[in-house]
Amino acid sequence: MANGFIGTPRKVTAHLTQNEALSFEKSSPGKKAYRLPPLDVPEVDPASLLGEAAREDTGVLPELSEIEIIRHFTRLSTWNYAIDLGMYPLGSCTMKYNPRVNEFVSRLEGIAEAHPYQPESLSQGSLAIIRQLQDCLLEITGMDAITLQPAAGAHGEFTGILLARAYHQSKGNPRKHVLIPDSAHGTNPATAAVCGYEVINIKSNAQGGVDVAALEQLVTEETAVLMLTNPSTIGVFEHQIHKIADILHAKGALLYMDGANMNALCGKTRPGDFGVDVMHLNLHKTFSTPHGGGGPGSGPVACKKILEPFLPVPVVEQDGDGVLHFNYDRPDSVGRVRMFYGNFGMFVRALAYILANGPDGLRQTTEDAVLNANYIRKKLEDLYELPYPTPSMHEVVFSDKRQTKNGIKTGDIAKRLIDYGFHPYTTSFPLIVPGALMIEPTESESREELDLFIDAMRQIAREADENPQLILDAPHSTRVSRLDETTAARKPVLRWKAPAASTPLAPDNSPAKEW
Numbered sequence: 127m128a129n130g131f132i133g134t135p136r137k138v139t140a141h142l143t144q145n146e147a148l149s150f151e152k153s154s155p156g157k158k159a160y161r162l163p164p165l166d167v168p169e170v171d172p173a174s175l176l177g178e179a180a181r182e183d184t185g186v187l188p189e190l191s192e193i194e195i196i197r198h199f200t201r202l203s204t205w206n207y208a209i210d211l212g213m214y215p216l217g218s219c220t221m222k223y224n225p226r227v228n229e230f231v232s233r234l235e236g237i238a239e240a241h242p243y244q245p246e247s248l249s250q251g252s253l254a255i256i257r258q259l260q261d262c263l264l265e266i267t268g269m270d271a272i273t274l275q276p277a278a279g280a281h282g283e284f285t286g287i288l289l290a291r292a293y294h295q296s297k298g299n300p301r302k303h304v305l306i307p308d309s310a311h312g313t314n315p316a317t318a319a320v321c322g323y324e325v326i327n328i329k330s331n332a333q334g335g336v337d338v339a340a341l342e343q344l345v346t347e348e349t350a351v352l353m354l355t356n357p358s359t360i361g362v363f364e365h366q367i368h369k370i371a372d373i374l375h376a377k378g379a380l381l382y383m384d385g386a387n388m389n390a391l392c393g394k395t396r397p398g399d400f401g402v403d404v405m406h407l408n409l410h411k412t413f414s415t416p417h418g419g420g421g422p423g424s425g426p427v428a429c430k431k432i433l434e435p436f437l438p439v440p441v442v443e444q445d446g447d448g449v450l451h452f453n454y455d456r457p458d459s460v461g462r463v464r465m466f467y468g469n470f471g472m473f474v475r476a477l478a479y480i481l482a483n484g485p486d487g488l489r490q491t492t493e494d495a496v497l498n499a500n501y502i503r504k505k506l507e508d509l510y511e512l513p514y515p516t517p518s519m520h521e522v523v524f525s526d527k528r529q530t531k532n533g534i535k536t537g538d539i540a541k542r543l544i545d546y547g548f549h550p551y552t553t554s555f556p557l558i559v560p561g562a563l564m565i566e567p568t569e570s571e572s573r574e575e576l577d578l579f580i581d582a583m584r585q586i587a588r589e590a591d592e593n594p595q596l597i598l599d600a601p602h603s604t605r606v607s608r609l610d611e612t613t614a615a616r617k618p619v620l621r622w623k624a625p626a627a628s629t630p631l632a633p634d635n636s637p638a639k640e641w
């Protein structure tokens with residue numbers, strides 16, 4: 127076969143993509159994608175309404191017919207891989223299916239059209255959604271209080287560490303450093319540094335957990351927080367979490383849990399019950415709201431009572447007569463971290479997901495996610511190196527150790543996986559596993575889809591032995607093959623530039639800037 131497959135890939139044979147120019151290149155003057163009835167009111171000069179702010183020059187915009195626009199974006203969409211096309215095993219990202227019921231509910235008129243400036247008396251339904259989601263998340267995490275404001279996981283970390291900092295300041299000792307295991311997500315040390323703390327690294331032990339003896343040495347009266355990703359980025363549950371919490375609390379330090387991996391714990395165990403003081407959740411991971419491509423996320427922060435006074439304003443409260451309102455009068459609050467109340471549409475989707483599943487459904491989801499990761503682990507462990515013997519939770523991390531003898535690295539295997547019709551797994555992360563292949567199938571995948579993935583991975587392992595060049599040159603079936611990723615990252619060209627001979631981009635003929 128043209129793409130050199132050793133067996134026949136069962137999922138795809140070729141990627142169907144149509145060539146598509148930029149909308150600017152397809153534009154022709156005068157085309158419109160709409161038809162309006164003749165104007166039946168007097169025409170108004172924009173300058174009479176807007177004065178000097180009225181813009182006469184609107185630049186050059188593409189002019190296309192309706193069907194041209196529809197085809198343009200539909201064709202572009204076929205260049206993408208999506209969870210709606212197949213398994214998306216990008217480890218640490220929990221790329222689960224976004225159930226359509228979430229979308230249905232979030233588009234109900236009263237919800238979708240609600241305005242953040244609407245009076246509270248007319249927003250009781252929206253406030254009740256916020257309140258009910260908060261209650262559900264508190265039940266799931268076992269914590270005491272929560273804010274839904276942060277717009278992403280990293281933003282949640284930032285908010286959580288601000289709470290811890292305010293708490294230590296209120297005790298008269300702001301403290302100096304934050305401890306972070308080497309298996310943490312990269313956002314953890316970044317967050318601690320942005321909040322003004324010195325970061326101290328803790329080495330993992332041979333099981334991939336925190337080295338408790340080392341921790342005991344490192345915790346002092348200057349330790350503000352330990353930030354622990356649990357399960358960690360190698361998909362391992364921290365079994366000594368109770369002990370770790372006790373060590374910290376004995377010195378007045380707090381335990382922060384990065385809860386982005388709650389898909390492995392939801393309905394099974396609660397951070398609030400194992401000593402965590404403050405944590406964030408990723409609604410766009412565990413609770414199935416769409417993510418990727420920089421879209422809206424949501425990273426609620428839940429905490430214990432001792433941190434509640436510092437939560438961002440406003441907080442939702444209920445009067446004696448059952449009316450909900452926002453309370454802004456909280457003198458110890460760290461302030462706002464986000465305009466309005468956070469990404470409300472994400473709250474609606476997450477609540478729909480939680481209610482549609484119910485407690486048993488959420489527990490089943492967790493069990494299926496862990497089962498799927500372990501199924502892949504068992505079916506691939508004879509061909510790919512497992513750096514840690516500890517059982518996997520929601521994701522399994524292999525290394526490329528056995529493939530490097532043929533000059534093949536994790537990134538090459540990931541590129542070849544594209545030829546088999548899958549989105550790549552996460553490559554080269556976590557950093558404590560050199561040449562990591564981080565695979566998170568989530569509960570969304572059926573056994574059939576998992577088997578297709580396993581098949582592809584097994585065939586790639588054979589190709590690595592029999593025809594390594596095939597992998598090194600992959601992908602073969604896509605629109606473009608290997609990209610120069612370094613140049614793309616360091617010198618991205620983000621604006622279209624009119625070719626010299628065609629219609630000028632702007633009336634003054636100024637060329638577009640390159641970035």
Ligand SMILES: *Cc1c(COP(=O)(O)O)cnc(C)c1O
Pocket residue numbers: 218219278279280281311313355384386387408423425
């Ligand atoms: C995804 C992730 C984050 C960051 O979340 P964002 O929403 O991308 O900011 C933090 N920690 C862990 C463990 C994660 O998996």
